[in-house]
Amino acid sequence: MREELITTIESIAARYPDRRSALLPALHLVQRHNGGFVGSEDLAAVAELIGVPVSEAYGVQTYYSMFQRKPLGRYHLQVDTNIPAMLAGAQTIVAHLEKVLGIKVGETTPDGLFTLSTVECLASCGTCPVIQVNDRYFESMTPERTDALLASLRRGVMPDLPAPAHFGSTCNVLLARRGTPNAADIEVYLADGGYKALEKALGMTPEAVAAEVKASNVRGRGGAGFPAGVKWGFLARGTGKPTYLVCNADEGEPGTFKDRQIMEFDPHLLVEGMAISAYAIGANLAFIYIRGEFAWIADILERAIEQARAHGFLGTSIRGSGFALDIIVHLGAGAYVCGEETALIESLEGKRGNPRLKPPFPAVVGLYGSPTIVNNVETLASVPYIIEHGAAAFMRMGTANNFGPKIFGISGHVRRPGTYEYPLGTPLETLIEAAGGVVGELKAVIVGGLSVPILTAREAAGLALDYDSCLKRGTMLGSGGIMVMNETTSIPEVALRAIRFYAHESCGQCTPCRQGSHTVEKLLERIVSGLGTPADIDLVLQLCGRIKGSTLCPTGEAFAMPIEAMVTKFRAEFEALVS
Amino acid sequence: MHLTIDGRVVDAVAGQTVLDAARAAGIYIPALCYHPKTGKAGRCRACVVEVDGLRGLKESCALPVKDGMVVHTATPKVMETRRMVVDLLLAEGHHNCISCQANSSCELQDMVYHLGVERPSFLIESEPTPQDLSSPGIMREADKCIHCGRCVEACQNGVVNEVLAFAYRGSHARVVCDDDLPMGDSTCVQCGECVQVCPVGALVLRQPREQKIRPHETTATRITCPYCGVGCQIDLHTRDNRYVFAMAHENQWERQPNKAMLCIKGRFGLDFVDSPDRLRTPLVRRDGELVEASWDEALDLVAERLKAAKEQHGADSIGFFTSAKVSNEENYALGRFARAVIGTNNIDHCARL
Ligand SMILES: Cc1cc2nc3c(=O)[nH]c(=O)nc-3n(C[C@H](O)[C@H](O)[C@H](O)COP(=O)(O)O)c2cc1C
Ligand code: SF4
Ligand code: SF4
Numbered sequence: 001m002r003e004e005l006i007t008t009i010e011s012i013a014a015r016y017p018d019r020r021s022a023l024l025p026a027l028h029l030v031q032r033h034n035g036g037f038v039g040s041e042d043l044a045a046v047a048e049l050i051g052v053p054v055s056e057a058y059g060v061q062t063y064y065s066m067f068q069r070k071p072l073g074r075y076h077l078q079v080d081t082n083i084p085a086m087l088a089g090a091q092t093i094v095a096h097l098e099k100v101l102g103i104k105v106g107e108t109t110p111d112g113l114f115t116l117s118t119v120e121c122l123a124s125c126g127t128c129p130v131i132q133v134n135d136r137y138f139e140s141m142t143p144e145r146t147d148a149l150l151a152s153l154r155r156g157v158m159p160d161l162p163a164p165a166h167f168g169s170t171c172n173v174l175l176a177r178r179g180t181p182n183a184a185d186i187e188v189y190l191a192d193g194g195y196k197a198l199e200k201a202l203g204m205t206p207e208a209v210a211a212e213v214k215a216s217n218v219r220g221r222g223g224a225g226f227p228a229g230v231k232w233g234f235l236a237r238g239t240g241k242p243t244y245l246v247c248n249a250d251e252g253e254p255g256t257f258k259d260r261q262i263m264e265f266d267p268h269l270l271v272e273g274m275a276i277s278a279y280a281i282g283a284n285l286a287f288i289y290i291r292g293e294f295a296w297i298a299d300i301l302e303r304a305i306e307q308a309r310a311h312g313f314l315g316t317s318i319r320g321s322g323f324a325l326d327i328i329v330h331l332g333a334g335a336y337v338c339g340e341e342t343a344l345i346e347s348l349e350g351k352r353g354n355p356r357l358k359p360p361f362p363a364v365v366g367l368y369g370s371p372t373i374v375n376n377v378e379t380l381a382s383v384p385y386i387i388e389h390g391a392a393a394f395m396r397m398g399t400a401n402n403f404g405p406k407i408f409g410i411s412g413h414v415r416r417p418g419t420y421e422y423p424l425g426t427p428l429e430t431l432i433e434a435a436g437g438v439v440g441e442l443k444a445v446i447v448g449g450l451s452v453p454i455l456t457a458r459e460a461a462g463l464a465l466d467y468d469s470c471l472k473r474g475t476m477l478g479s480g481g482i483m484v485m486n487e488t489t490s491i492p493e494v495a496l497r498a499i500r501f502y503a504h505e506s507c508g509q510c511t512p513c514r515q516g517s518h519t520v521e522k523l524l525e526r527i528v529s530g531l532g533t534p535a536d537i538d539l540v541l542q543l544c545g546r547i548k549g550s551t552l553c554p555t556g557e558a559f560a561m562p563i564e565a566m567v568t569k570f571r572a573e574f575e576a577l578v579s
Numbered sequence: 580m581h582l583t584i585d586g587r588v589v590d591a592v593a594g595q596t597v598l599d600a601a602r603a604a605g606i607y608i609p610a611l612c613y614h615p616k617t618g619k620a621g622r623c624r625a626c627v628v629e630v631d632g633l634r635g636l637k638e639s640c641a642l643p644v645k646d647g648m649v650v651h652t653a654t655p656k657v658m659e660t661r662r663m664v665v666d667l668l669l670a671e672g673h674h675n676c677i678s679c680q681a682n683s684s685c686e687l688q689d690m691v692y693h694l695g696v697e698r699p700s701f702l703i704e705s706e707p708t709p710q711d712l713s714s715p716g717i718m719r720e721a722d723k724c725i726h727c728g729r730c731v732e733a734c735q736n737g738v739v740n741e742v743l744a745f746a747y748r749g750s751h752a753r754v755v756c757d758d759d760l761p762m763g764d765s766t767c768v769q770c771g772e773c774v775q776v777c778p779v780g781a782l783v784l785r786q787p788r789e790q791k792i793r794p795h796e797t798t799a800t801r802i803t804c805p806y807c808g809v810g811c812q813i814d815l816h817t818r819d820n821r822y823v824f825a826m827a828h829e830n831q832w833e834r835q836p837n838k839a840m841l842c843i844k845g846r847f848g849l850d851f852v853d854s855p856d857r858l859r860t861p862l863v864r865r866d867g868e869l870v871e872a873s874w875d876e877a878l879d880l881v882a883e884r885l886k887a888a889k890e891q892h893g894a895d896s897i898g899f900f901t902s903a904k905v906s907n908e909e910n911y912a913l914g915r916f917a918r919a920v921i922g923t924n925n926i927d928h929c930a931r932l
């Protein structure tokens with residue numbers, strides 16, 4: 001390995017409390033410098049440098065889908081084919097690429113220029129179809145734009161193909177600066193009143209800050225809706241170990257593309273939220289675990305952190321308060337399960353993203369065995385508003401027990417798919433209207449990201465988009481990723497594509513999820529291809545019913561519930577395929 | 580403290596898990612990934628139970644006991660889940676106990692038997708993967724692996740040879756040696772610890788397999804390993820008084836010097852006991868020829884010569900070498916013999932040669 005690579009890896013390793021955390025960054029780095037793959041020799045060198053056995057390094061490398069063992073084409077074209085992409089016609093793009101490149105998915109062109117792959121949700125649901133080329137996104141792709149992309153790549157140039165996104169806000173908290181030019185720049189943020197909340201927080205005691213957050217009742221926006229203030233209260237105290245704050249920016253739930261709006265267009269809002277939260281919980285080191293595909297957003301965050309440090313909003317004594325905080329941006333490497341908080345912690349420690357048995361919960365034994373708070377980007381980005389304007393102001397938005405603003409991402413069959421910030425409790429119809437209305441006739445909708453039960457049009461009518469109302473209707477608000485399906489949608493095909501995702505992403509630790517997802521995938525394949533029997537439908541339902549509640553982490557439920565709901569609620573469609 | 584398991588009041592001590600307490604009371608709960616030596620893993624989900632006052636299923640291998648806890652190990656929900664676990668494990672592998680080396684010493688087979696499963700509920704076709712016969716002592720058969728993780732934990736953190744790891748993920752996840760090398764080409768030192776903890780036939784010893792002898796056909800005799808002074812406790816498996824294979828003795832493993840681990844010598848090197856070259860009686864040289872003698876003859880001869888040497892040349896004309904292959908007690912005895920009986924300090928040990 002080249003000397004400067006070794007030096008860089010060493011300096012990365014020195015930033016972490018445990019150098020093993022540098023394993024993923026090192027693999028990313030070597031892969032980038034090595035033409036897109038890490039072979040046996042380099043892997044052994046990295047393993048030795050970091051100080052892990054080769055076997056474990058190999059286990060880590062092969063766990064993450066972004067790491068390659070063999071060289072690929074110079075441009076790796078990765079087409080997202082998950083549900084939102086499927087609804088937006090990603091298959092057309094795949095077919096088009098196969099035709100013009102003369103290769104099938106998984107192959108490389110003879111000139112070594114292009115490798116074509118299909119990948120799982122890239123969190124571009126509002127601007128699908130999307131093609132990721134190496135570490136760049138090309139969104140809102142059509143066959144014509146795809147041709148332009150290929151022509152430019154053939155000339156050796158990564159083109160600029162802007163894809164305007166739709167967005168809107170009625171709350172002006174989380175997406176307040178979404179349309180402001182250069183809002184990622186600290187000067188723009190400061191001019192808009194940025195970092196005032198942090199200054200205010202530093203004038204309060206940490207306990208008072210935590211109490212204000214608790215009083216606001218802000219519920220975690222990562223999916224589970226657990227009150228952030230209550231979670232902070234579970235932190236183990238007096239352990240003699242440091243406390244860590246981890247921002248969950250994995251954004252892997254299909255249908256979800258909200259956190260990237262904050263990170264890409266208003267990164268200081270997140271940095272400020274993290275600084276306040278870290279102050280409240282007594283953490284001096286914080287991490288942003290961001291999905292590996294968002295490399296360019298990670299760069300934006302790094303720049304924001306650098307600026308914040310230069311302005312004294314991060315560093316050894318923030319604004320002279322004596323409170324110290326540093327934030328490390330840590331890239332994942334392609335693994336949905338790493339969004340689950342304990343898997344995320346394992347991954348951050350340089351391991352396979354295998355969820356841990358709970359208890360103990362991260363607030364007691366988390367990162368490096370220390371008390372750790374994991375919060376979603378949107379949760380943390382809500383904190384500056386709560387501190388600056390007070391819990392009462394926050395609670396004026398939303399409905400009882402479901403307070404505050406929420407970014408909803410709408411994709412699928414609507415005219416203006418995008419991200420819209422509305423108070424919790426807003427009727428689904430309002431959101432759909434904001435998104436330009438349904439194209440065709442509403443057949444079904446998934447309101448909380450792929451992992452929640454689907455609703456028929458009838459069930460969805462008048463649904464208030466908040467945690468409790470969704471629960472009452474037999475679904476969940478989850479991440480607020482809304483996928484709208486019209487009458488042209490085949491639910492069995494949606495179910496098959498959905499289970500393929502989970503089978504691909506299962507960490508493989510526990511029997512019901514590892515083999516259950518695989519088995520349900522095989523059964524649904526059989527059904528959709530017309531080779532199934534009515535007994536297969538019953539078996540899918542039986543398995544889903546038993547998988548729920550039997551797995552090590554919630555991922556088992558995350559597929560068993562939605563598949564069960566699709567089959568139960570649209571059974572006639574499945575039966576038509578097997579009769 | 581006491582807890583109630585399936586209506587029976589059983590004793591438990593703080594720090595135990597529900598599984599520990601159940602096992603101590605002779606109540607069977609299948610547990611495929613937990614092993615006392617490798618700890619809880621939560622992977623197999625076979626051990627789930629229901630507990631009054633706790634929501635949903637709980638893995639008994641990770642659930643600490645509490646006084647007054649009321650545990651149910653056979654509710655419809657539990658039985659359904661166990662059945663699913665078995666069905667899925669059978670569907671994911673290629674299990675055929677009829678020809679499996681682990682037949683009769685397989686924890687999956689036991690679980691299936693206890694559940695009374697006649698045949699799997701469904702079949703999912705998959706391509707068989709070849710056996711790994713690249714190493715001299717161990718056969719690996721991925722199709723029988725149930726992903727319990729015991730071998731990985733044992734190799735990484737028990738014997739710390741750091742050879743085995745899980746690679747890939749989901750249904751593609753599998754145990755590999757180093758960066759996916761055949762075991763014989765990897766850094767594996769053939770200690771066999773992975774075989775020792777594997778609950779099924781995915782890792783088996785080649786010695787019995789090549790003799791076509793399965794575990795239920797052998798008799799285990801506890802011995803102390805004759806190779807070195809650690810004193811590893813071994814179950815020597817024999818049939819018709821002949822060596823078949825060796826496993827570490829696991830009873831009260833925490834109290835044993837080897838904690839139920841072995842090295843390559845104890846694991847595979849005991850087949851010499853049946854060697855035709857092995858000396859079975861003492862040999863005494865007569866007229867330049869070594870001839871068989873009885874122990875009495877031989878020992879008398881030694882005593883006589885030692886005495887003569889001491890009388891003629893003094894005690895320090897005699898020296899003793901003892902061996903790393905004998906126990907501490909035996910070494911001590913020889914030390915006493917040299918110093919107290921012969922009267923010399925000339926005693927040394929082969930490990931210093
Ligand atoms: C399979 C799975 C994937 C998840 N993915 C994410 C994710 O991408 N982002 C996220 O914030 N939370 C995700 N979560 C939820 C986290 O485990 C955790 O609850 C959350 O980060 C806590 O933050 P919050 O309380 O602020 O919502 C996921 C959970 C599961 C089970
Ligand atoms: S349910 Fe089990 S296999 Fe699935 S992701 Fe969680 S731990 Fe891994
Ligand atoms: S591993 Fe166990 S269940 Fe599988 S074939 Fe062998 S004896 Fe049967």
Ligand code: SF4
Nearest residue numbers: 734740767770771773
């Ligand atoms: S024989 Fe020993 S060193 Fe080899 S893989 Fe098994 S446990 Fe590891």
Ligand code: SF4
Nearest residue numbers: 724725727728730777
């Ligand atoms: S080889 Fe055996 S011990 Fe290792 S994971 Fe598979 S079943 Fe478990």
Ligand code: FES
Nearest residue numbers: 612613623624640
């Ligand atoms: S023994 Fe408890 S989960 Fe495997």
